[in-house]
Amino acid sequence: MGNYNDLTDAKAVRIMHAAIDGGINFFDNAWNYSEGLSEIRMGLALAGGYRQRIFLMSKEINRDPQIAMAHLEESLKRLGTDYLDLWQFHGISDPDDPRKIYEDGLLEMALKAKKVGKIRYLGFTGHTRPDLHLEMLKRGHAWDTIQMPINICDPHYLSFIKHVLPLATERNIGVIAMKALAGTPGKIPATGIATVAECLRYAMSLPVSSVCSGMDSLERLEQNIAVAKIFKPMSPDELKAILARTAPTAQNGRLESYKSAGA
Numbered sequence: 001m002g003n004y005n006d007l008t009d010a011k012a013v014r015i016m017h018a019a020i021d022g023g024i025n026f027f028d029n030a031w032n033y034s035e036g037l038s039e040i041r042m043g044l045a046l047a048g049g050y051r052q053r054i055f056l057m058s059k060e061i062n063r064d065p066q067i068a069m070a071h072l073e074e075s076l077k078r079l080g081t082d083y084l085d086l087w088q089f090h091g092i093s094d095p096d097d098p099r100k101i102y103e104d105g106l107l108e109m110a111l112k113a114k115k116v117g118k119i120r121y122l123g124f125t126g127h128t129r130p131d132l133h134l135e136m137l138k139r140g141h142a143w144d145t146i147q148m149p150i151n152i153c154d155p156h157y158l159s160f161i162k163h164v165l166p167l168a169t170e171r172n173i174g175v176i177a178m179k180a181l182a183g184t185p186g187k188i189p190a191t192g193i194a195t196v197a198e199c200l201r202y203a204m205s206l207p208v209s210s211v212c213s214g215m216d217s218l219e220r221l222e223q224n225i226a227v228a229k230i231f232k233p234m235s236p237d238e239l240k241a242i243l244a245r246t247a248p249t250a251q252n253g254r255l256e257s258y259k260s261a262g263a
Contacts, residue, residue: 007216009041015221016045020053022225026210028176029079030059030090031071039078051081057176059090059125063097065105072113086145087119092126098135107141121145127179127258130163137164143173149258150177150203150211152194152242153250158259165206174209182255184214193249194242200227202242205234 016027029039039058046054058075060068076082087110089101101107101124113119123145124136133148146168148160155161168175180203181196182188189196203211215221234242253259 009044012041013045015215015218016042017050018218019215019221019225020050022221023228024225025053026055026057026176026212028057028178028212029075030061031075032061032090036074036078039075043078043080046080051079055085056081057086057088058084059088061090063100063104063106065109068106069109069113072118076118083117084119086121086123087113088122088145088147089124092124092132092136093128095132097132098139101136102139102141121174123147123174123176125176125178127160128260130158130160133160133164134167137167137171142171145174145176145209147176147178147212149179149182149256150175150206150208151180151182151188151199151256152202152246153182153188153253153255154179155243156247156250157253157256161206169207175207177203177206177208177211179256179258180211180213183258187255188246191249191255193246196223197227198242200224201231201234202239204228204231205239 027042029042031039033039046056056079058079060071060075062068062071072084072087076084089097089106089110092098110119110122114122121144123143124133125147126133127149130148133146137143146164148164150161150165165175181199186196186199188194188199194202200211200213213224215224249255
């Protein structure tokens with residue numbers, strides 16, 4: 001949660017407390033979000049026993065091991081905790097990213113941090129190129145999680161659902177769905193081809209561990225909680241129908257500019 005519109009520290013904390021009290025227990029963050037303000041605000045919200053009620057994740061974009069380690073320590077300090085449940089290498093988008101992570105000491109550093117208890121699980125994220133996700137898997141580390149786009153447009157262009165999700169499922173890797181609305185603000189609902197509820201329900205119907213959805217107001221939080229409380233997986237016929245409905249609009253990634261815009 002970052003510095004959006006008129007969002008104040010107090011309002012951000014109220015939203016996060018309402019989320020936890022409403023049953024949400026997975027929180028997404030990153031060292032570089034809103035120049036650190038996102039982690040600082042989350043740290044404020046997690047005081048007073050709230051930290052123990054959630055699965056806390058943050059992400060790291062730098063590929064230099066020493067810088068990344070310094071950022072991890074800063075993330076822990078901002079968040080007011082001595083460990084992250086999950087730390088992910090953020091924004092895999094450059095063709096050289098897999099090599100840097102595997103060969104330049106970053107993975108080794110992260111595994112040391114895991115060994116001493118600073119992180120519990122390790123993963124990676126990206127929303128531009130499915131082939132780079134596959135390269136990260138091909139190089140052999142047993143990743144705990146992958147975060148990637150999961151939405152009703154994805155199967156029609158540079159699809160993570162078609163190419164990465166089956167392998168992740170086969171290897172029992174936790175998949176964290178993002179871009180469920182094709183970005184923030186939601187590009188899919190804005191077109192009228194699907195509602196917010198349909199978008200979230202589609203993502204939740206696939207073999208994923210969690211669905212990340214931006215909630216910068218109590219109204220959006222309550223809307224998402226309501227969808228989750230009545231969730232029923234889409235049937236094969238429903239999945240087929242919604243993809244047929246979105247195909248004309250989703251061709252060539254017209255609603256998924258992040259697939260060509262970098263991390």
